[in-house]
Amino acid sequence: MPKNNPTFPQAPLDDYLRHLPLAATEREQMTDAGSFVELHRRLAGDARAGAGDAVLASASRRLAGGYGDELAGGLATDAAGHARLAAAPPIRRTPVIPEPWGCNPLLRLWRRLTGRRNSPPPRHDLPPASWQRVASLRRLILLLLMLGPTALATWYMRDILPCCDWSFSTLAQLVEGVPPSPWHSLGTALPYLLEGSVLGLFALLFGWVSAGFWTAVMGFWELLRGRERQHISAAGLQAEPIPAEVRTAIVMPICNEDVARAFAGLRATYESLAAGSELGRFDFFILSDSGSADIAAAEQQAWLELCRETGGFGRIFYRRRRRRVKRKSGNIDDFCRRWGSQYRYMVVMDADSVMSGECLTTLVRLMEANPEAGIIQTAPRASGRDTLYARMQQFATRVYGPLLTAGMHFWQLGESHYWGHNAIIRVKPFIEHCALAPLPGRGVFAGAILSHDFVEAALMRRAGWGVWVAHDLPGSYEELPPNLIDELKRDRRWCHGNLMNFRLFLVRGIHPVHRAVFLTGVMSYLSAPLWFAFLLLSTALMAAHQLLMPQDVASASGPFPAWMPWYPREAMLLFYSTLTMLVLPKLLSLVLVWVKGAGPYGGAIRVTLSVLLEMCCSILLTPVRMFFHSCFVIGAFLGRSVQWKSPRRDDGSTSWGEALRRHGVQTLLGVVWALLVAWLNPHFLWWLAPIVGALTLSIPVSVLSSRVDLGRHLRALKLFLIPEEHDAPPELRATERYTRENRRRALGGAFVRAVVDPLGNALACAMATARHGRSLAVERLRAERVTHALAVGPERLDDRARLALLSDPVALARLHLQLWEEGWENWLAPWRRSLGGLYRSSGRSQPAPSSQAKPAADGVLLAG
Numbered sequence: 001m002p003k004n005n006p007t008f009p010q011a012p013l014d015d016y017l018r019h020l021p022l023a024a025t026e027r028e029q030m031t032d033a034g035s036f037v038e039l040h041r042r043l044a045g046d047a048r049a050g051a052g053d054a055v056l057a058s059a060s061r062r063l064a065g066g067y068g069d070e071l072a073g074g075l076a077t078d079a080a081g082h083a084r085l086a087a088a089p090p091i092r093r094t095p096v097i098p099e100p101w102g103c104n105p106l107l108r109l110w111r112r113l114t115g116r117r118n119s120p121p122p123r124h125d126l127p128p129a130s131w132q133r134v135a136s137l138r139r140l141i142l143l144l145l146m147l148g149p150t151a152l153a154t155w156y157m158r159d160i161l162p163c164c165d166w167s168f169s170t171l172a173q174l175v176e177g178v179p180p181s182p183w184h185s186l187g188t189a190l191p192y193l194l195e196g197s198v199l200g201l202f203a204l205l206f207g208w209v210s211a212g213f214w215t216a217v218m219g220f221w222e223l224l225r226g227r228e229r230q231h232i233s234a235a236g237l238q239a240e241p242i243p244a245e246v247r248t249a250i251v252m253p254i255c256n257e258d259v260a261r262a263f264a265g266l267r268a269t270y271e272s273l274a275a276g277s278e279l280g281r282f283d284f285f286i287l288s289d290s291g292s293a294d295i296a297a298a299e300q301q302a303w304l305e306l307c308r309e310t311g312g313f314g315r316i317f318y319r320r321r322r323r324r325v326k327r328k329s330g331n332i333d334d335f336c337r338r339w340g341s342q343y344r345y346m347v348v349m350d351a352d353s354v355m356s357g358e359c360l361t362t363l364v365r366l367m368e369a370n371p372e373a374g375i376i377q378t379a380p381r382a383s384g385r386d387t388l389y390a391r392m393q394q395f396a397t398r399v400y401g402p403l404l405t406a407g408m409h410f411w412q413l414g415e416s417h418y419w420g421h422n423a424i425i426r427v428k429p430f431i432e433h434c435a436l437a438p439l440p441g442r443g444v445f446a447g448a449i450l451s452h453d454f455v456e457a458a459l460m461r462r463a464g465w466g467v468w469v470a471h472d473l474p475g476s477y478e479e480l481p482p483n484l485i486d487e488l489k490r491d492r493r494w495c496h497g498n499l500m501n502f503r504l505f506l507v508r509g510i511h512p513v514h515r516a517v518f519l520t521g522v523m524s525y526l527s528a529p530l531w532f533a534f535l536l537l538s539t540a541l542m543a544a545h546q547l548l549m550p551q552d553v554a555s556a557s558g559p560f561p562a563w564m565p566w567y568p569r570e571a572m573l574l575f576y577s578t579l580t581m582l583v584l585p586k587l588l589s590l591v592l593v594w595v596k597g598a599g600p601y602g603g604a605i606r607v608t609l610s611v612l613l614e615m616c617c618s619i620l621l622t623p624v625r626m627f628f629h630s631c632f633v634i635g636a637f638l639g640r641s642v643q644w645k646s647p648r649r650d651d652g653s654t655s656w657g658e659a660l661r662r663h664g665v666q667t668l669l670g671v672v673w674a675l676l677v678a679w680l681n682p683h684f685l686w687w688l689a690p691i692v693g694a695l696t697l698s699i700p701v702s703v704l705s706s707r708v709d710l711g712r713h714l715r716a717l718k719l720f721l722i723p724e725e726h727d728a729p730p731e732l733r734a735t736e737r738y739t740r741e742n743r744r745r746a747l748g749g750a751f752v753r754a755v756v757d758p759l760g761n762a763l764a765c766a767m768a769t770a771r772h773g774r775s776l777a778v779e780r781l782r783a784e785r786v787t788h789a790l791a792v793g794p795e796r797l798d799d800r801a802r803l804a805l806l807s808d809p810v811a812l813a814r815l816h817l818q819l820w821e822e823g824w825e826n827w828l829a830p831w832r833r834s835l836g837g838l839y840r841s842s843g844r845s846q847p848a849p850s851s852q853a854k855p856a857a858d859g860v861l862l863a864g
Helices: 012-019 024-029 036-044 051-057 059-071 105-113 131-160 168-176 182-225 259-274 293-310 327-342 357-369 388-412 427-433 452-462 484-504 512-548 568-596 604-637 656-680 684-696 698-705 708-716 730-745 750-756 758-767 776-796 799-807 809-822 825-838
Strands: 075-077 083-085 248-254 282-288 316-320 345-348 373-378 423-426 466-470 476-478
Touching: 012 036, 012 758, 012 809, 036 051, 036 059, 036 809, 051 059, 051 758, 051 809, 059 075, 059 083, 059 293, 059 758, 083 758, 131 182, 131 388, 131 568, 182 388, 182 512, 182 568, 248 259, 248 327, 248 357, 259 282, 259 293, 259 357, 259 730, 282 293, 282 327, 293 316, 293 750, 293 758, 293 799, 316 327, 327 345, 327 427, 327 452, 345 357, 345 427, 357 373, 357 423, 373 452, 388 466, 388 484, 388 568, 388 604, 388 698, 388 708, 423 427, 427 452, 452 466, 452 484, 452 512, 484 512, 484 604, 484 656, 484 698, 512 604, 512 656, 512 684, 568 604, 604 656, 604 684, 604 698, 656 684, 656 698, 684 698, 750 758, 750 776, 750 799, 750 809, 750 825, 758 809, 776 799, 776 809, 776 825, 799 809, 809 825
Parallel strands: 248 282, 248 345, 282 316, 373 466
Antiparallel strands: 075 083, 345 423, 373 423
């Protein structure tokens, strides 16, 4: 079977020339080249270059033809004399050595008793700060505020539960009495077992709700009065110039992300910073862990276009790791190891992060003004989504979030959270104390730490440095998942990571507050199966009384089951107390919006209506999340591993088929549960209706809430409106504009173009990182890779082989030369398809570019 396509109207060499980025006169001079090797020798200006080396030698000339003098400062040569594009600064290595975890206190005690040394205790770099006594006093008050209402509510719950007498004499008779039969013993003990379990779960969960309630109340108080002596704030901070020696790196780890969106946000951030006078104090690093060759090739092109359009060469850098370990934390470690010693601070961003230049410079000034601070976390504001679900979540985080963030800061002060992005970090103590070793052991809770941010904050505080939340600092933005299913996929990763982190609860030297952070991280997901178990046990308790109690005792009338004893006053008091703790924080948030000004939220009436609608939707969504989180926790303990995939960065709707697959089981559970309760006691169904009703309606709720048209329709009605939509900041407007432009101009098949396209191949060869020396083994491996790639074509070439080619400039150049020389249509045809309408046959007349104009190649048209 011939490799060339006989119907193609132009010879491969002429077609190749037409796509070279050359001026008309230069292209005319190359038409008499007798072969591809001679053509590349002429381009390289080296008549003696070997066949494979000629393609590598011509890469500089091809890049110069495509991009002019813009790359002159970045082009260099490697040890073999091949073109290399300096996408990253020179390396100045710093050791990053993680400390092995000592998770078992009994093992540490045994080593001490047997005379063996434990690892030395962590060193505190700073003396105790003045705010620590205030923080300890506040947390003691919080503990009392939690335990007091919880104990009282549990006492009321004990009286409300149906028929068990928990007095000491009754329990003694139960234990000492001789049951007449095993069945009688079961009937006597079962209610006590069920009620005891319900009481225990109720106390734990009520304490959890109480902690959130008091956090929101203190957040409301702090935001209402608008002043706090003990917090880090930009208010009153002098806008003095940042000293020249204070260098800050803005690092954005990415992994198989939406290239158009990620680079658009970074460009908006860069331009916002460039609009001020402090750009010279910052460098930007794009740290890629992408395992898809198409995405990796698109990232390289997007980085180049970003630098061209912003003039960011020498200030915006790109690196893709070939050895990807420890996920995001490993990527940050790699940056610290290579370049961390050159910077005093680093700002970590996610692929969906956008930050204003004023926010970035203020963070640096806050660090300079607070030399004991190791991490300062901003409170990112969610924006940028149009689906109904995402807009509800954006509204909820924008309205309710400030209370919770300010409340956490009030109780924690300098022992606060770090969320892994949109935060500034002091690099030197981070390198010395925050490197993460894998968790010891085997199984799904061992190995590389998934939720690294909480652990890094705990290690920074253990070393004596403060971890703060600048909750009142504007200009920090992020995006949320577009629908319920995507949010649950993210939650599964977070659930697994938080369960892993709890193994560090007893690590020596961790501050008690950060031990509590590990505990709250676990409880944020463990509370779901606890609530689920509480509801199931309550149903079982009702069933036991219906089936085991005499019918005259179990008879009921009205909305409440008439179990004995029944205390309606205490029951209603407990019910309304719990409801108040759940609803009052949202109402306080609404009051705060009224006080501060409801105009950016659509006005007082619309924001009130939005809050009420959000509360109704929350009633439908909370049981669904409870079910999934329970499955995540159970699956983790059963040994099911989790795949770490990047979330969606665009608006995506849920199809009915996908919703049926994801929510079918819980829909069936809701129907069966409702029928069972209705059969046992229809009056109890009124109390359970919000749970079983939400589970039953989960499929249509998931589908309808993911619709973009519904979200935009409500936005037109000014419902779920947030200030970032009412008057969008320039950074968000720029991000949206650049994302649209990038997606409109971007072409598919980036890896194919890196192999086939003349200019795309030159860029890929210049940015390849695996620059091996000459050896028989390396040459044999390269030959095998090129032969295999030619034979199978790009569609059947797996990502591992693609990445190996993309990383090796010699193999990439040889593949480029051979496929054009021999006319391998399995590569050339996908390249033509990737160009779409840009590909023009030789039968159509082409206007010759002016010799003075900057030449452009048909084969490359990518946005930055």
